[in-house]
Amino acid sequence: MSEFRTIGQRYEKALGKQRDTRNILTQARARFAEKLHGVDTPAPSRWRVALPAFGLLAAAAVVAFLVWPEAPLGVSLRGQPQLAVDFVQAPATGEEVVDFSDGSEVRLRGNSQLRILGVTPEGAQVSLERGAAHVAVVHRRATKWVFSAGPYRVHVVGTQFELQWNPETGALEVEMDEGIVEVDGPGLARQRVTSRQKLEAFAQPASASLYLEGAPADSIETASVTRRRPSARKEPATVAAPEKPVVLGASWRYLADKGDAVGAMNAAEQAGFAWLTNSMPRGDVLVLGDVARKAKQPARAMEAWLAVRARFAGTVGASEAALRLGHLAEDRRDIDEAVRWYSEAVREAPNAATAPEALGDWMDALVRAGRTENARVIAAEYLKRFKNGPDAAAARAVLGK
Amino acid sequence: MGPRFSQTLEMWAFEPRREPRDTRPPVAALARTSLTVPFPQTDDRLLESLRARRPGAWLHFYDAFAPYVLSVLRKVMGPDRELEDLLQDVFARALEGIDRVRDAEKLKPWLRSLTVFTSRELLRRRKWRSWLPLGDADAEEDVIPYPTTTDALEERLLLRKVKAVLDALNVDDRLAFTLRHFEGLELTEVAETMKMSLSTAKRRIARAEAEFKRRAHADRDLRGCLAEGTEFAS
Known part of the structure; x- marks a missing residue:
């Protein structure tokens, strides 16, 4: 055995230096938590009888699925299933949704163009010719999806993300909701982008920056602006075609990154605040709302976060927006409204990373409102779910423990 | 047993305030601290x-x-x-x-x-x-x-080479071998983990060791690692 001792030790040491451990644990935890949704409650006993039957049926279905010859995925334009989909252009003020037969979908944002280059049983090759699209690919055992945008290629397994491509400026943005993609292109070789990260890349000259998106909402006023890593590209405004709204959008972001909330809001107003909230990726709109709140423009902050809730209903982003709207309501001392938003945030994403904070803030708001009995119910729920959470001490105080 | 959480959501979420507002400071301001209590x-x-x-x-x-x-x-x-x-x-x-x-x-x-x-x-x-x-x-x-920044090239090469050798092994042999030599399990634990008899586990490990050595000897770095292990053993 000792013959392999040195090699084993060196191998283990080298493995221990792999830097993706935390990422893998976090990603797999998020996926596992999704799987748990609705599972971590006791099952009725009748299922114990019915489950084997379902198991047999499922096994038969799997066998049939495995031996059945696979056909390429079907593609259709939502609302117009009779049309063959090859090239899609979304209207200036609306969206088009391309549905695939495996349940995947591409939601093409306003004024954007997309071309389906090919479909296979495992996936599709799609080219985003300009604009933005939200992609939701269903994860299966064998999936092969490639999205191209100019010189970039985004390899997908099973994930949801927002893709933006501006051919005039050569600017690519990939903002992840969940899962992992890998991006090839100028200056990038299989660059991994994982959940809550955002990649910004520029084709000419080749450069790229990877951001960690999101921040604890208890420090919303500054966190989402200051926690971003400094971009390698300090002058995003040097890209061409300054009359394009997307370039002006980069300008507000640049000012926001510098901490100039008022300047960022002025830039956003110049670019068209409503246009930005209705066209930018989810994370950017949330940040724009943060900037508005910091610049003492609560109406604009509310507009941005309500836009997120309307455009990304049912996603974690909608819940994050609800949490922020709760904080905004607390700013104006409307505790009932805050309670309503916090409860929405918890109800919509009970397993999200923001859930402990939303539940804690909900309890806190109830205490502020003097609704102590209600606060005790929430406090008990908090301790049941997040025994070691940041508001656990507060919950115990509410319960008098 | 109290109400289920979903019921409490329905019960309390939109209920209008019934009591006068409490002027006490918020609980969170008093006690929003990070805890280190283990599970x-x-x-x-x-x-x-x-x-x-x-x-x-x-x-x-x-x-x-x-x-x-x-x-x-x-x-x-x-x-x-x-x-x-x-x-x-x-x-x-x-x-x-x-x-x-x-x-x-x-x-x-x-x-x-x-x-x-x-x-x-x-x-x-x-x-x-x-x-x-x-x-x-x-x-x-x-x-x-591979990580792209600070890890030593030698370690990256070692990982690549060991993985290449492991990939060439029979799958069950590889698993038994790695559990034994890299995870450090006892033979009985290897057998229990892989749901096989002790003698089968021994046979698979021995076969993997022989194949691993044969392939490792063709590479200078891996050969060096094996030699160091032998010296250590003696």
């Missing part, structure tokens, strides 16, 4: 909670055991781009099979066994794919996700 459950209580599908138990289970599962996965698979999928698969299987675990002490060995069998499926699928006449379109892309 108090023993494996017995954890197992009971898992089987009862108690809210939060499965995520505690994940947090407690995922680092260990990932460590075993790394050792048997080497650096691999599907580690995250495998890790998630292991816990998904655990979710389905937890009712088969009767003894809390068996929780960790059971999870290790699930890990090994989940890895085995993927390794076998890859072997089958490599035999297909069309080959594997992703083979070239399935590279080791």
Whole structure:
């Protein structure tokens, strides 16, 4: 055995230096938590009888699925299933949704163009010719999806993300909701982008920056602006075609990154605040709302976060927006409204990373409102779910423990 | 038993305020502190909670055991781009099979066994794919996700070379070998983990050792590592 001792030790040491451990644990935890949704409650006993039957049926279905010859995925334009989909252009003020037969979908944002280059049983090759699209690919055992945008290629397994491509400026943005993609292109070789990260890349000259998106909402006023890593590209405004709204959008972001909330809001107003909230990726709109709140423009902050809730209903982003709207309501001392938003945030994403904070803030708001009995119910729920959470001490105080 | 959480949501979410507002400072301002209290459950209580599908138990289970599962996965698979999928698969299987675990002490060995069998499926699928006449379109892309900055080149090379040797072994031999030499299990533990007899486990490990040595001797660096091990042993 000792013959392999040195090699084993060196191998283990080298493995221990792999830097993706935390990422893998976090990603797999998020996926596992999704799987748990609705599972971590006791099952009725009748299922114990019915489950084997379902198991047999499922096994038969799997066998049939495995031996059945696979056909390429079907593609259709939502609302117009009779049309063959090859090239899609979304209207200036609306969206088009391309549905695939495996349940995947591409939601093409306003004024954007997309071309389906090919479909296979495992996936599709799609080219985003300009604009933005939200992609939701269903994860299966064998999936092969490639999205191209100019010189970039985004390899997908099973994930949801927002893709933006501006051919005039050569600017690519990939903002992840969940899962992992890998991006090839100028200056990038299989660059991994994982959940809550955002990649910004520029084709000419080749450069790229990877951001960690999101921040604890208890420090919303500054966190989402200051926690971003400094971009390698300090002058995003040097890209061409300054009359394009997307370039002006980069300008507000640049000012926001510098901490100039008022300047960022002025830039956003110049670019068209409503246009930005209705066209930018989810994370950017949330940040724009943060900037508005910091610049003492609560109406604009509310507009941005309500836009997120309307455009990304049912996603974690909608819940994050609800949490922020709760904080905004607390700013104006409307505790009932805050309670309503916090409860929405918890109800919509009970397993999200923001859930402990939303539940804690909900309890806190109830205490502020003097609704102590209600606060005790929430406090008990908090301790049941997040025994070691940041508001656990507060919950115990509410319960008098 | 109090109301279910979903019911409390319905009950309290939109209820108008009934009492005069309290002027006391918010609780969070008094006590919003980070706690370092460890999760108090023993494996017995954890197992009971898992089987009862108690809210939060499965995520505690994940947090407690995922680092260990990932460590075993790394050792048997080497650096691999599907580690995250495998890790998630292991816990998904655990979710389905937890009712088969009767003894809390068996929780960790059971999870290790699930890990090994989940890895085995993927390794076998890859072997089958490599035999297909069309080959594997992703083979070239399935590279080791090396860190790009500070790790020493030698370590990266070692990982690549050891993984190449492991990939060439019979799948079951590889698993037995890595559990024995990289995870450091006793022979009986290897046999138990792989659900095979002790003699089969010994035979597989011996076969993998011979093949590993044969292939490692063809490489100068790996040969050096083996020689160091031999000197250490003597």
